Amino acid sequence: MNGPTAPAAATGPQWGASGVTVVFGKGSAQVTALSEVSFPVPRGQVAAVVGGDGAGKTTLLRTLVSRVGPVSGTVSAPPQRQCAFMPTGASGVWVDLSVEENLNFVGAAYGLTGPDLEQRKARLLETADLAKARDRLAGRLSGGMRQKLAFCMAMLHEPDLLVLDEPSTGVDPVSRVDLWRLISHAAAQGAAVAMATTYLDEAERASTVLVLDDGHVLAQGTPSEVLAATPGVITTGTAPAGDPDLSWRRGRAVHSWHPGPARPGENALTPDMEDSVIAATLARHTTAGGVT
């Protein structure tokens, strides 16, 4: 992968969500998908949102592109024409159209024609390493290639706000590198990039990280701020140190967590993003009334 995404100088308005609460359903079926979540997405930066299944990542991204209306809070986004949304699993790609036809359709939707469209297509396809596949049906592309096509389609009109829902999920490591190159390039060009990811090593490369759990904010800030705010103490060993429900495997090692300060003789581990997110989740569930 490339080096970390350097926060670019943020100019112009800052997009994002502020104190947003989203509720689905009615009466007894009511579910709070997001609870007073703030998620700033500055221009020229990549803001990542991470969390487990059902944490509220997709809902948060959908509020940014006006696909979900919050019951309270504020969403700030450019006009829809200047937004782009890449849904998870490259589901925004028309599989019965070729790579080129997909891009032509999106180009026509945004009023792009002639040499301008051709130049943008050529540049994106070249960067995404899809130039040789421009006549291939999108349905016949590999998962990674289709994700990259979806990204190219989202970037074609050079949006101010680029919203990516798990762009690299299910993508092979090489394509992930390509995708990150594209994402970094988009941010470097000045786009505000909001992305959800399940890969915590990717989140560490973002300018800011929001950790969600069950619609609540667990941690937020730059990656180093999130790591520094890791609650409790994490240790490593070959077996769980204490409650097995507070331990998890990392390769051959077992990491264990407990709240509060380090105990005598304990060697606290410097957490990475994965350890930090797990610790924050365990801390929330422990204080909420026992580990679940």
Added chain:
Amino acid sequence: MKSMILKEFLELRRDKRTMAMIIGLPLILLVIFGYAARFDVTDLKTDVYGPQAKTVAGQLKDPFDVKETSTSKGKDQAEQALREGTVDVAIVTGSSPSEPSTAYINGANLFAAQTAVASIATSEAPIKPDVLFNPDLETSWVMVPALVGMIMALIGTLITAIGLVKERQAGTLEQLAVMPFKPTDVIAGKIVPYFILGAFDLVLVTVLGCLLFGVPFNGNVLIFALGSALFLLAVLGLGVLISTVSQNQGQAMQVAMMSIMPQILLSGMIFPLESMTWGVRWIGYLLPLTWFNKIANGVMLRDAPLSSLWVPLLVLAAMAVLLLGAAVLRFRRDLAPAMPKIPAKTTATAGAGR
């Protein structure tokens, strides 16, 4: 194996549409075939014209149901009445009681015409039959105009519903919703291609039907085109509507077939509407194909004038507006963002307009 059977029942129990088909379809088929599947016509709307009209009308027995007798009307009025479809049989008497009468029969109404010919043959009254519009009582002449409608119903409803659901299933409908399209652009963009394909098939089937089966096209092409366009819009609306209540292509196909089957059985295409009991006949009048059949049959075989087809045209127009309107409203809802069911407090979206 027990667990496999149990799993299948659990899945079926949750698949409400399939369960509805399993339970409802036999009942529907029983009712339709029990009350609608009749080829015998027991009532022939008949006018009797000519100097001996009252005498001849008095001699007529069932199935002739005399609606009007007139001594001042003649052959021209008889042909006109048949052309307009107001009667099945128009009898024109001779000038004296000994002179045989001529029964002009609407051959475009096949089963009624067959009944009329058979009844006249066994009648004691001196009447000779003259079948108009379909002199040899060819089944294909009656079926081809109806088939045109059936094919359009298949394309309009089934193919449209499947095409739209495919977009939803693939997730690209969501993508369209975030692109700078107005909902009307998306809806029109999805409907217009199917309208064009349906219109192409209409022309193809009509021309081939005429060439292969010798079916005449006696009437006004513009009336036929107007009726076809209205019918196509109605069935397209039905297709879009079905797509909005279906989550996948299988469901869309199920519902579309359940909407097409009654149209084939109850539109008068196979079984004459007049032979059905009112308990099921009224369903036929709610179906677009019933009214298109009246237009296609009337224009192609009888050269029916606009004045006699305004009712089916009006009904199809109303159906098109109703179905397309409902479809557009539901489709717009699919494209609209998910909004809170409880009142929003301080929601504000800066510059998120299209």
